Amino acid sequence: MQAITTFTQLLDAFKAMPVKKRVALVSPDDSHTLDVLRRCLEEKLAVFHVVTDNKTGEEFSAIAQKWAGDITVHHCDSVDDAARKGVELVRTGQADVLMKGTINTDNLLRAVLDKENGILTHGNVMTHATLVEVPSYDKLILFSDAAVIPRPNLEQFTNMVHYDINICRTLGISQPKVALIHFTEKINEKFPHTIDYRTLREKASEGAFGDAIVDGPMDVKTACDAHSAAIKGIASPVCGNADILIFPNLEAGNTFYKTVSFFCHAKMAGIICGTQAPVVVPSRADSTESKFYSLALACLCQTK
Amino acid sequence: MQAITTFTQLLDAFKAMPVKKRVALVSPDDSHTLDVLRRCLEEKLAVFHVVTDNKTGEEFSAIAQKWAGDITVHHCDSVDDAARKGVELVRTGQADVLMKGTINTDNLLRAVLDKENGILTHGNVMTHATLVEVPSYDKLILFSDAAVIPRPNLEQFTNMVHYDINICRTLGISQPKVALIHFTEKINEKFPHTIDYRTLREKASEGAFGDAIVDGPMDVKTACDAHSAAIKGIASPVCGNADILIFPNLEAGNTFYKTVSFFCHAKMAGIICGTQAPVVVPSRADSTESKFYSLALACLCQTK
Numbered sequence: 147m148q149a150i151t152t153f154t155q156l157l158d159a160f161k162a163m164p165v166k167k168r169v170a171l172v173s174p175d176d177s178h179t180l181d182v183l184r185r186c187l188e189e190k191l192a193v194f195h196v197v198t199d200n201k202t203g204e205e206f207s208a209i210a211q212k213w214a215g216d217i218t219v220h221h222c223d224s225v226d227d228a229a230r231k232g233v234e235l236v237r238t239g240q241a242d243v244l245m246k247g248t249i250n251t252d253n254l255l256r257a258v259l260d261k262e263n264g265i266l267t268h269g270n271v272m273t274h275a276t277l278v279e280v281p282s283y284d285k286l287i288l289f290s291d292a293a294v295i296p297r298p299n300l301e302q303f304t305n306m307v308h309y310d311i312n313i314c315r316t317l318g319i320s321q322p323k324v325a326l327i328h329f330t331e332k333i334n335e336k337f338p339h340t341i342d343y344r345t346l347r348e349k350a351s352e353g354a355f356g357d358a359i360v361d362g363p364m365d366v367k368t369a370c371d372a373h374s375a376a377i378k379g380i381a382s383p384v385c386g387n388a389d390i391l392i393f394p395n396l397e398a399g400n401t402f403y404k405t406v407s408f409f410c411h412a413k414m415a416g417i418i419c420g421t422q423a424p425v426v427v428p429s430r431a432d433s434t435e436s437k438f439y440s441l442a443l444a445c446l447c448q449t450k
Numbered sequence: 451m452q453a454i455t456t457f458t459q460l461l462d463a464f465k466a467m468p469v470k471k472r473v474a475l476v477s478p479d480d481s482h483t484l485d486v487l488r489r490c491l492e493e494k495l496a497v498f499h500v501v502t503d504n505k506t507g508e509e510f511s512a513i514a515q516k517w518a519g520d521i522t523v524h525h526c527d528s529v530d531d532a533a534r535k536g537v538e539l540v541r542t543g544q545a546d547v548l549m550k551g552t553i554n555t556d557n558l559l560r561a562v563l564d565k566e567n568g569i570l571t572h573g574n575v576m577t578h579a580t581l582v583e584v585p586s587y588d589k590l591i592l593f594s595d596a597a598v599i600p601r602p603n604l605e606q607f608t609n610m611v612h613y614d615i616n617i618c619r620t621l622g623i624s625q626p627k628v629a630l631i632h633f634t635e636k637i638n639e640k641f642p643h644t645i646d647y648r649t650l651r652e653k654a655s656e657g658a659f660g661d662a663i664v665d666g667p668m669d670v671k672t673a674c675d676a677h678s679a680a681i682k683g684i685a686s687p688v689c690g691n692a693d694i695l696i697f698p699n700l701e702a703g704n705t706f707y708k709t710v711s712f713f714c715h716a717k718m719a720g721i722i723c724g725t726q727a728p729v730v731v732p733s734r735a736d737s738t739e740s741k742f743y744s745l746a747l748a749c750l751c752q753t754k
Contacts, residue, residue, distance in 0.1 A: 282712070286576050328700055365704055367708035367712045377734050395699070406709060408674055409584050410713045431678040
């Protein structure tokens, strides 16, 4: 398989999937989410379980009527019920992917994380991965975590690396290159993340992540710009060529997300990993395009 | 005074300064720093004390000979001696600005911070401010801290805000708008920086920072993109219009720095604040242009 290096190729792969995925879509009450729903139906890319909290309006009714064969509608009385229903559809194997519309992310994640009826696999760590296409880089970048874990510990970092490498493999990258991001290049006990980074490097060299290269700490520029790395005298196959950026905390991950989104007009897609099925939790300010890319990524990554 | 909104205007202001600043330049052994030196001399923008650690070569000798009237050369036997000499020139009032060439930043800052012979003003907090011109924003952005303080406490945050507001005033911005950056918009005890942010907002509303607006927590996109803020329903004169971004930690500040630098091809200038004179500590990977802008900013901000 040729590696996917642009969102255009990602969509091509989504469209070429032999079996349509079944998406549980909770509360599609905003125009962006309805646009995504309509596009998927028009292009026959997925089938839907739509869970409404009785706020959906005429626009949704028209869609539901037109594509009645590809939409099953479930009515709920509250957003919390809607969240639980969406999660149940995944847990009982009726849906392959979970996506939210206007419902609050917190509401949905509460249902996802519910000990009895949630969809967090036993022992798994839930974290967020964002795929970004930014001009001035010749391939896609996948990074974690811009949304879920404020201060990752070693176990959480290890899971992030695992999930992100798996996503890269799904995208056809045979040997993903993982940059562990920090402001320093030195392992330093004053900055505990760098100690975790050393352990991750050791695990990688012992083969824990399969065919992948893990290096760091290094900064974002060193990870993505070969010229900067050369000036600094850092030689690593990761430098200037990273596929994956692991951020030391949510403040840094979120800053990267918002900066490339606004200042670089990057194309972005995000999914939650570590659950029984990929979960798409777009932020309110995300564009239709970004929501569509996220759903495409989720469907491609649902490999059961 | 018309506010400076581009680096071209910043250079115009630098060139228009009525009195040439005296720059202590330590170890200009690399071509980028020598280019900055040559340009300042050719355009008669500053006069120099150059402190060498006996590694400077023929290129510097030629410059020193050509502009002998505008350069005083001080020979030192080691980089540590050179650092101490540079600091001494500032402390004794012979230089207005301190800048490093190839000497390690750590070496220079050790001399700057020396209790007996350093130039840290009593009680002052040393922090770093970066000015950035990024396409897709219609003015300059000043931000802290991408280089010095890993985990700012309230006192350090307060100083950052003070320094950055002062720099903005120097640039002609009468009412600087300060965004306190975080991944959340809520004050939350789980994230202690947000508690400090609340205090900073209170101080601002009591007039501690003069005519300025301080708001947050908010993310980078909300601070710089009015459209995102509107979608999120956040109404603040800071949203979409920030002059200053205060980052919660060095990982986030450094991520912003490296991301706009590499992915947005931003123009950048950086100085250290809180010392008796502005200190310029370019990173090895900085361009000639960036080093030149930094020196211009330092000279403009030296207002004694």
